Amino acid sequence: MSEGDKNTIDSVIENLISIYPLLSKSFTRSIRIKTNLNPGSLFILRILDRNGILSMSEIGCKLSMPKPHVTAQVDKLIVENMVERLVDPSDRRIVNIKLTKKGKIDFESIKVQISHEMRQSIETLDEYKVKTLFESSSQLREILSEIMTENNHLQQTCFKQL
Amino acid sequence: MSEGDKNTIDSVIENLISIYPLLSKSFTRSIRIKTNLNPGSLFILRILDRNGILSMSEIGCKLSMPKPHVTAQVDKLIVENMVERLVDPSDRRIVNIKLTKKGKIDFESIKVQISHEMRQSIETLDEYKVKTLFESSSQLREILSEIMTENNHLQQTCFKQL
DNA sequence: AAATTTAGTTATACTTTTGTAACCATTTAA
DNA sequence: TTAAATGGTTACAAAAGTATAACTAAATTT
Numbered sequence: 001m002s003e004g005d006k007n008t009i010d011s012v013i014e015n016l017i018s019i020y021p022l023l024s025k026s027f028t029r030s031i032r033i034k035t036n037l038n039p040g041s042l043f044i045l046r047i048l049d050r051n052g053i054l055s056m057s058e059i060g061c062k063l064s065m066p067k068p069h070v071t072a073q074v075d076k077l078i079v080e081n082m083v084e085r086l087v088d089p090s091d092r093r094i095v096n097i098k099l100t101k102k103g104k105i106d107f108e109s110i111k112v113q114i115s116h117e118m119r120q121s122i123e124t125l126d127e128y129k130v131k132t133l134f135e136s137s138s139q140l141r142e143i144l145s146e147i148m149t150e151n152n153h154l155q156q157t158c159f160k161q162l
Numbered sequence: 163m164s165e166g167d168k169n170t171i172d173s174v175i176e177n178l179i180s181i182y183p184l185l186s187k188s189f190t191r192s193i194r195i196k197t198n199l200n201p202g203s204l205f206i207l208r209i210l211d212r213n214g215i216l217s218m219s220e221i222g223c224k225l226s227m228p229k230p231h232v233t234a235q236v237d238k239l240i241v242e243n244m245v246e247r248l249v250d251p252s253d254r255r256i257v258n259i260k261l262t263k264k265g266k267i268d269f270e271s272i273k274v275q276i277s278h279e280m281r282q283s284i285e286t287l288d289e290y291k292v293k294t295l296f297e298s299s300s301q302l303r304e305i306l307s308e309i310m311t312e313n314n315h316l317q318q319t320c321f322k323q324l
Numbered sequence: 325a326a327a328t329t330t331a332g333t334t335a336t337a338c339t340t341t342t343g344t345a346a347c348c349a350t351t352t353a354a
Numbered sequence: 355t356t357a358a359a360t361g362g363t364t365a366c367a368a369a370a371g372t373a374t375a376a377c378t379a380a381a382t383t384t
Binding site: 005008009011012015016018019020021022023024025026027029043050055057063064071111115118119121122123124125129130131132133134135136137138139140141143144145146147148160 | 167170171172173175177178179180181182183184185186187188189191208220223226256257273277278281283284285286287289291292293296297298299300301302303304306307308309310
Protein backbone atom coordinates (compact mmCIF):
# COMPACT_ATOMS: atom_id res chain seq x y z
CA MET A 1 0.00 0.00 0.00
CA SER A 2 1.35 3.37 -1.00
CA GLU A 3 1.83 6.35 1.30
CA GLY A 4 -0.95 8.10 -0.57
CA ASP A 5 -3.40 5.34 0.14
CA LYS A 6 -2.49 5.47 3.80
CA ASN A 7 -3.19 9.19 3.91
CA THR A 8 -6.44 8.65 2.09
CA ILE A 9 -7.53 6.12 4.68
CA ASP A 10 -6.52 8.49 7.44
CA SER A 11 -8.74 11.10 5.89
CA VAL A 12 -11.60 8.64 5.61
CA ILE A 13 -11.30 7.84 9.31
CA GLU A 14 -11.20 11.55 10.13
CA ASN A 15 -14.33 12.11 8.10
CA LEU A 16 -16.20 9.24 9.70
CA ILE A 17 -15.22 10.33 13.20
CA SER A 18 -16.65 13.74 12.32
CA ILE A 19 -19.83 12.43 10.76
CA TYR A 20 -20.72 10.17 13.63
CA PRO A 21 -21.52 12.80 16.28
CA LEU A 22 -23.33 14.94 13.72
CA LEU A 23 -25.71 12.12 12.93
CA SER A 24 -25.93 11.00 16.51
CA LYS A 25 -27.03 14.36 17.81
CA SER A 26 -29.40 14.85 14.96
CA PHE A 27 -31.29 11.63 15.49
CA THR A 28 -31.18 10.67 19.14
CA ARG A 29 -32.68 13.91 20.35
CA SER A 30 -35.52 13.78 17.86
CA ILE A 31 -36.20 10.19 18.80
CA ARG A 32 -36.45 11.00 22.47
CA ILE A 33 -38.57 14.07 22.00
CA LYS A 34 -40.90 12.93 19.26
CA THR A 35 -41.45 9.27 20.02
CA ASN A 36 -41.95 7.18 23.09
CA LEU A 37 -39.26 4.81 21.83
CA ASN A 38 -35.53 4.82 22.42
CA PRO A 39 -32.93 4.72 19.67
CA GLY A 40 -32.29 1.01 20.20
CA SER A 41 -35.83 -0.11 19.52
CA LEU A 42 -35.99 2.20 16.54
CA PHE A 43 -32.90 0.52 15.10
CA ILE A 44 -34.73 -2.77 15.46
CA LEU A 45 -37.75 -1.41 13.61
CA ARG A 46 -35.47 -0.21 10.85
CA ILE A 47 -33.77 -3.54 10.19
CA LEU A 48 -37.08 -5.38 10.44
CA ASP A 49 -38.53 -2.96 7.92
CA ARG A 50 -35.65 -3.73 5.63
CA ASN A 51 -35.23 -7.45 6.24
CA GLY A 52 -38.75 -8.64 6.91
CA ILE A 53 -38.29 -11.40 9.46
CA LEU A 54 -35.29 -11.78 11.74
CA SER A 55 -34.54 -13.95 14.73
CA MET A 56 -33.54 -12.42 18.03
CA SER A 57 -29.91 -13.41 17.46
CA GLU A 58 -29.88 -11.99 13.96
CA ILE A 59 -31.16 -8.70 15.29
CA GLY A 60 -28.41 -8.67 17.89
CA CYS A 61 -25.79 -9.46 15.25
CA LYS A 62 -26.93 -6.81 12.84
CA LEU A 63 -27.06 -4.14 15.50
CA SER A 64 -24.16 -5.37 17.66
CA MET A 65 -26.64 -5.37 20.50
CA PRO A 66 -26.32 -7.74 23.44
CA LYS A 67 -28.99 -10.41 23.41
CA PRO A 68 -30.54 -9.40 26.73
CA HIS A 69 -30.90 -5.91 25.36
CA VAL A 70 -32.60 -7.22 22.23
CA THR A 71 -35.06 -9.09 24.41
CA ALA A 72 -35.85 -5.98 26.42
CA GLN A 73 -36.28 -3.77 23.37
CA VAL A 74 -38.43 -6.27 21.53
CA ASP A 75 -40.59 -6.61 24.65
CA LYS A 76 -41.21 -2.88 24.51
CA LEU A 77 -42.11 -3.03 20.84
CA ILE A 78 -44.52 -5.89 21.52
CA VAL A 79 -46.23 -3.87 24.23
CA GLU A 80 -46.64 -1.14 21.63
CA ASN A 81 -48.03 -3.76 19.24
CA MET A 82 -45.44 -2.83 16.63
CA VAL A 83 -43.76 -6.23 16.24
CA GLU A 84 -44.76 -9.83 16.86
CA ARG A 85 -42.97 -12.98 17.90
CA LEU A 86 -43.22 -16.03 15.64
CA VAL A 87 -41.97 -19.43 16.73
CA ASP A 88 -39.88 -21.08 14.06
CA PRO A 89 -41.51 -24.46 13.34
CA SER A 90 -38.23 -25.96 12.09
CA ASP A 91 -36.38 -25.05 15.30
CA ARG A 92 -38.58 -24.23 18.22
CA ARG A 93 -35.77 -22.47 20.10
CA ILE A 94 -35.74 -19.69 17.52
CA VAL A 95 -37.97 -16.68 18.01
CA ASN A 96 -38.59 -14.77 14.82
CA ILE A 97 -39.64 -11.16 14.91
CA LYS A 98 -41.54 -9.23 12.28
CA LEU A 99 -43.29 -5.91 12.04
CA THR A 100 -47.04 -5.85 12.53
CA LYS A 101 -49.19 -3.78 10.20
CA LYS A 102 -49.35 -1.15 12.91
CA GLY A 103 -45.58 -1.37 13.25
CA LYS A 104 -45.08 -0.67 9.54
CA ILE A 105 -47.42 2.28 9.57
CA ASP A 106 -45.99 3.66 12.81
CA PHE A 107 -42.43 3.29 11.59
CA GLU A 108 -43.14 5.28 8.47
CA SER A 109 -44.59 8.13 10.49
CA ILE A 110 -41.79 7.96 13.05
CA LYS A 111 -39.26 8.27 10.26
CA VAL A 112 -41.01 11.42 9.11
CA GLN A 113 -41.08 12.75 12.66
CA ILE A 114 -37.46 12.19 13.56
CA SER A 115 -36.12 13.45 10.26
CA HIS A 116 -38.28 16.55 10.18
CA GLU A 117 -35.61 19.05 11.19
CA MET A 118 -33.01 17.38 9.01
CA ARG A 119 -35.42 17.35 6.10
CA GLN A 120 -36.04 21.05 6.53
CA SER A 121 -32.32 21.70 6.60
CA ILE A 122 -31.77 19.65 3.48
CA GLU A 123 -34.55 21.51 1.70
CA THR A 124 -32.61 24.75 2.13
CA LEU A 125 -29.71 23.33 0.12
CA ASP A 126 -29.46 23.98 -3.56
CA GLU A 127 -30.26 21.23 -6.02
CA TYR A 128 -26.66 20.37 -6.67
CA LYS A 129 -25.90 19.89 -3.00
CA VAL A 130 -28.95 17.70 -2.49
CA LYS A 131 -27.77 15.57 -5.36
CA THR A 132 -24.28 15.39 -3.89
CA LEU A 133 -25.74 14.55 -0.48
CA PHE A 134 -27.78 11.76 -2.00
CA GLU A 135 -24.90 10.28 -3.90
CA SER A 136 -22.38 10.52 -1.10
CA SER A 137 -24.75 9.10 1.51
CA SER A 138 -25.69 6.24 -0.81
CA GLN A 139 -22.10 5.38 -1.52
CA LEU A 140 -21.03 5.69 2.07
CA ARG A 141 -23.92 3.55 3.23
CA GLU A 142 -23.14 0.87 0.70
CA ILE A 143 -19.47 0.62 1.49
CA LEU A 144 -19.94 0.85 5.24
CA SER A 145 -22.57 -1.88 5.12
CA GLU A 146 -20.08 -3.96 3.23
CA ILE A 147 -17.17 -3.58 5.62
CA MET A 148 -19.03 -3.42 8.93
CA THR A 149 -19.85 -7.09 8.92
CA GLU A 150 -17.53 -8.03 11.73
CA ASN A 151 -18.94 -10.17 14.49
CA ASN A 152 -20.00 -8.87 17.79
CA HIS A 153 -18.41 -10.34 20.85
CA LEU A 154 -21.31 -10.42 23.20
CA GLN A 155 -21.63 -13.54 25.28
CA GLN A 156 -21.09 -15.64 22.19
CA THR A 157 -19.64 -15.17 18.77
CA CYS A 158 -22.04 -14.10 16.08
CA PHE A 159 -21.33 -16.22 13.06
CA LYS A 160 -24.06 -15.19 10.72
CA GLN A 161 -23.11 -12.30 8.53
CA LEU A 162 -25.28 -9.22 8.29
CA MET B 163 -40.02 21.44 -4.76
CA SER B 164 -40.64 18.65 -7.23
CA GLU B 165 -41.77 15.15 -6.39
CA GLY B 166 -38.36 13.90 -7.49
CA ASP B 167 -36.59 16.14 -5.02
CA LYS B 168 -38.84 14.91 -2.26
CA ASN B 169 -37.99 11.31 -3.07
CA THR B 170 -34.32 12.18 -3.19
CA ILE B 171 -34.52 13.70 0.27
CA ASP B 172 -36.38 10.64 1.52
CA SER B 173 -33.55 8.50 0.23
CA VAL B 174 -30.97 10.73 1.89
CA ILE B 175 -32.77 10.35 5.21
CA GLU B 176 -32.92 6.58 4.71
CA ASN B 177 -29.22 6.48 4.02
CA LEU B 178 -28.33 8.57 7.03
CA ILE B 179 -30.53 6.50 9.32
CA SER B 180 -28.66 3.46 8.07
CA ILE B 181 -25.21 4.99 8.36
CA TYR B 182 -25.66 6.16 11.91
CA PRO B 183 -25.80 2.80 13.69
CA LEU B 184 -23.00 1.46 11.51
CA LEU B 185 -20.70 4.23 12.65
CA SER B 186 -21.97 4.15 16.19
CA LYS B 187 -21.25 0.49 16.67
CA SER B 188 -17.91 0.76 14.98
CA PHE B 189 -16.59 3.51 17.21
CA THR B 190 -18.20 3.29 20.62
CA ARG B 191 -17.10 -0.24 21.25
CA SER B 192 -13.51 0.44 20.25
CA ILE B 193 -13.48 3.51 22.44
CA ARG B 194 -14.65 1.60 25.46
CA ILE B 195 -12.33 -1.32 24.95
CA LYS B 196 -9.19 0.45 23.86
CA THR B 197 -9.24 3.64 25.87
CA ASN B 198 -10.15 4.61 29.39
CA LEU B 199 -12.28 7.41 27.98
CA ASN B 200 -15.92 7.46 27.00
CA PRO B 201 -17.19 8.59 23.61
CA GLY B 202 -18.25 11.95 24.97
CA SER B 203 -14.82 13.02 26.16
CA LEU B 204 -13.34 11.75 22.93
CA PHE B 205 -15.69 14.01 20.98
CA ILE B 206 -14.37 16.88 23.06
CA LEU B 207 -10.80 15.97 22.23
CA ARG B 208 -11.73 15.86 18.56
CA ILE B 209 -13.22 19.32 18.38
CA LEU B 210 -10.39 20.76 20.47
CA ASP B 211 -7.92 19.14 18.11
CA ARG B 212 -9.69 20.80 15.23
CA ASN B 213 -10.53 24.19 16.77
CA GLY B 214 -7.65 24.82 19.11
CA ILE B 215 -9.26 26.67 22.00
CA LEU B 216 -12.93 26.54 22.89
CA SER B 217 -14.94 27.72 25.86
CA MET B 218 -17.08 25.32 27.83
CA SER B 219 -20.23 26.70 26.23
CA GLU B 220 -18.79 26.45 22.75
CA ILE B 221 -17.95 22.82 23.37
CA GLY B 222 -21.51 22.19 24.51
CA CYS B 223 -22.90 23.94 21.45
CA LYS B 224 -20.74 22.09 18.98
CA LEU B 225 -21.50 18.73 20.48
CA SER B 226 -25.09 19.43 21.59
CA MET B 227 -23.95 18.34 25.00
CA PRO B 228 -25.56 19.71 28.16
CA LYS B 229 -23.26 22.06 30.03
CA PRO B 230 -23.12 19.95 33.18
CA HIS B 231 -22.04 17.04 31.06
CA VAL B 232 -19.31 19.12 29.46
CA THR B 233 -18.04 20.03 32.90
CA ALA B 234 -17.93 16.40 33.95
CA GLN B 235 -16.16 15.25 30.80
CA VAL B 236 -13.62 18.04 30.86
CA ASP B 237 -12.91 17.19 34.50
CA LYS B 238 -12.05 13.68 33.45
CA LEU B 239 -9.77 14.92 30.70
CA ILE B 240 -8.01 17.23 33.16
CA VAL B 241 -7.41 14.35 35.54
CA GLU B 242 -5.83 12.55 32.58
CA ASN B 243 -3.75 15.67 31.90
CA MET B 244 -5.03 15.81 28.33
CA VAL B 245 -6.62 19.26 28.41
CA GLU B 246 -6.16 22.41 30.47
CA ARG B 247 -8.41 25.20 31.66
CA LEU B 248 -7.48 28.75 30.76
CA VAL B 249 -9.24 31.73 32.26
CA ASP B 250 -10.18 34.27 29.63
CA PRO B 251 -8.59 37.59 30.71
CA SER B 252 -11.17 39.64 28.84
CA ASP B 253 -14.09 37.91 30.57
CA ARG B 254 -13.22 36.05 33.69
CA ARG B 255 -16.44 34.06 33.65
CA ILE B 256 -15.29 32.21 30.55
CA VAL B 257 -13.28 29.03 30.92
CA ASN B 258 -11.33 28.17 27.81
CA ILE B 259 -10.18 24.65 27.18
CA LYS B 260 -7.27 23.49 25.06
CA LEU B 261 -5.37 20.29 24.49
CA THR B 262 -2.13 19.83 26.37
CA LYS B 263 0.91 18.43 24.56
CA LYS B 264 0.12 15.09 26.14
CA GLY B 265 -3.47 15.49 25.00
CA LYS B 266 -2.42 16.01 21.40
CA ILE B 267 -0.10 13.04 21.42
CA ASP B 268 -2.61 10.82 23.19
CA PHE B 269 -5.40 11.83 20.85
CA GLU B 270 -3.38 10.86 17.82
CA SER B 271 -2.67 7.44 19.22
CA ILE B 272 -6.26 7.00 20.39
CA LYS B 273 -7.45 7.74 16.87
CA VAL B 274 -5.20 5.00 15.58
CA GLN B 275 -6.45 2.62 18.25
CA ILE B 276 -10.15 3.12 17.78
CA SER B 277 -10.01 3.06 14.00
CA HIS B 278 -7.79 0.01 13.79
CA GLU B 279 -10.47 -2.49 12.82
CA MET B 280 -12.10 -0.04 10.46
CA ARG B 281 -8.75 0.73 8.90
CA GLN B 282 -8.09 -2.94 8.33
CA SER B 283 -11.51 -3.32 6.74
CA ILE B 284 -10.90 -0.35 4.47
CA GLU B 285 -7.54 -1.74 3.44
CA THR B 286 -9.27 -4.81 2.03
CA LEU B 287 -11.23 -2.64 -0.39
CA ASP B 288 -9.97 -2.07 -3.88
CA GLU B 289 -8.42 1.24 -4.82
CA TYR B 290 -11.55 2.51 -6.53
CA LYS B 291 -13.72 1.85 -3.50
CA VAL B 292 -11.28 3.57 -1.17
CA LYS B 293 -11.35 6.57 -3.44
CA THR B 294 -15.15 6.49 -3.48
CA LEU B 295 -15.22 6.14 0.29
CA PHE B 296 -12.92 9.11 0.67
CA GLU B 297 -14.94 11.31 -1.62
CA SER B 298 -18.32 10.36 -0.27
CA SER B 299 -17.27 10.72 3.35
CA SER B 300 -15.69 14.09 2.62
CA GLN B 301 -18.77 15.38 0.87
CA LEU B 302 -21.15 14.03 3.46
CA ARG B 303 -19.09 15.49 6.26
CA GLU B 304 -18.98 18.88 4.63
CA ILE B 305 -22.68 19.11 3.94
CA LEU B 306 -23.72 17.69 7.28
CA SER B 307 -21.44 20.13 9.06
CA GLU B 308 -23.11 22.88 7.13
CA ILE B 309 -26.69 21.96 7.91
CA MET B 310 -26.26 20.65 11.45
CA THR B 311 -25.74 24.06 12.89
CA GLU B 312 -29.04 24.30 14.68
CA ASN B 313 -29.00 25.33 18.27
CA ASN B 314 -29.26 23.00 21.13
CA HIS B 315 -32.00 23.51 23.60
CA LEU B 316 -30.28 22.72 26.81
CA GLN B 317 -30.90 25.04 29.70
CA GLN B 318 -30.27 28.00 27.45
CA THR B 319 -30.19 28.73 23.78
CA CYS B 320 -26.88 28.33 22.06
CA PHE B 321 -26.40 31.30 19.83
CA LYS B 322 -22.92 30.85 18.58
CA GLN B 323 -22.70 28.84 15.39
CA LEU B 324 -20.50 25.78 15.11
C1' DA C 325 -25.53 51.08 42.82
C1' DA C 326 -29.06 47.65 42.16
C1' DA C 327 -31.00 44.39 39.03
C1' DT C 328 -30.41 41.35 35.37
C1' DT C 329 -27.91 38.40 32.40
C1' DT C 330 -24.30 35.17 31.26
C1' DA C 331 -20.68 31.35 32.01
C1' DG C 332 -19.89 27.74 34.46
C1' DT C 333 -20.33 24.35 38.39
C1' DT C 334 -22.65 21.29 41.67
C1' DA C 335 -26.09 18.16 42.83
C1' DT C 336 -29.35 14.98 41.56
C1' DA C 337 -32.46 11.97 39.03
C1' DC C 338 -33.44 9.39 35.21
C1' DT C 339 -32.92 6.89 30.69
C1' DT C 340 -30.33 4.19 27.69
C1' DT C 341 -26.88 1.13 26.73
C1' DT C 342 -23.51 -2.44 27.77
C1' DG C 343 -22.09 -6.44 29.99
C1' DT C 344 -21.99 -10.81 32.73
C1' DA C 345 -23.87 -14.77 34.91
C1' DA C 346 -27.32 -18.05 35.49
C1' DC C 347 -30.90 -20.38 33.68
C1' DC C 348 -34.53 -23.02 30.57
C1' DA C 349 -35.86 -25.30 26.37
C1' DT C 350 -34.56 -27.35 22.31
C1' DT C 351 -31.50 -29.32 19.10
C1' DT C 352 -27.34 -31.73 17.84
C1' DA C 353 -23.46 -34.73 18.75
C1' DA C 354 -21.18 -38.45 21.08
C1' DT D 355 -29.45 -41.69 25.51
C1' DT D 356 -26.57 -38.96 27.86
C1' DA D 357 -23.64 -34.83 26.89
C1' DA D 358 -22.81 -30.68 24.68
C1' DA D 359 -24.15 -26.80 22.05
C1' DT D 360 -27.49 -23.26 20.70
C1' DG D 361 -31.32 -19.65 21.09
C1' DG D 362 -33.38 -17.03 24.13
C1' DT D 363 -34.79 -15.08 28.67
C1' DT D 364 -34.16 -13.36 33.38
C1' DA D 365 -31.74 -10.92 36.79
C1' DC D 366 -28.51 -7.79 37.92
C1' DA D 367 -24.73 -4.35 37.79
C1' DA D 368 -22.44 -0.61 35.90
C1' DA D 369 -21.25 2.91 32.45
C1' DA D 370 -22.78 6.71 29.67
C1' DG D 371 -25.80 10.19 28.33
C1' DT D 372 -29.62 13.48 29.24
C1' DA D 373 -31.97 16.79 31.84
C1' DT D 374 -33.29 20.19 35.34
C1' DA D 375 -32.75 23.04 39.37
C1' DA D 376 -30.02 25.70 42.27
C1' DC D 377 -26.07 28.02 42.87
C1' DT D 378 -21.52 31.22 42.45
C1' DA D 379 -18.98 34.63 40.13
C1' DA D 380 -18.47 37.94 36.78
C1' DA D 381 -20.28 41.05 33.41
C1' DT D 382 -23.89 44.02 31.67
C1' DT D 383 -27.93 46.87 31.90
C1' DT D 384 -30.81 50.03 33.99
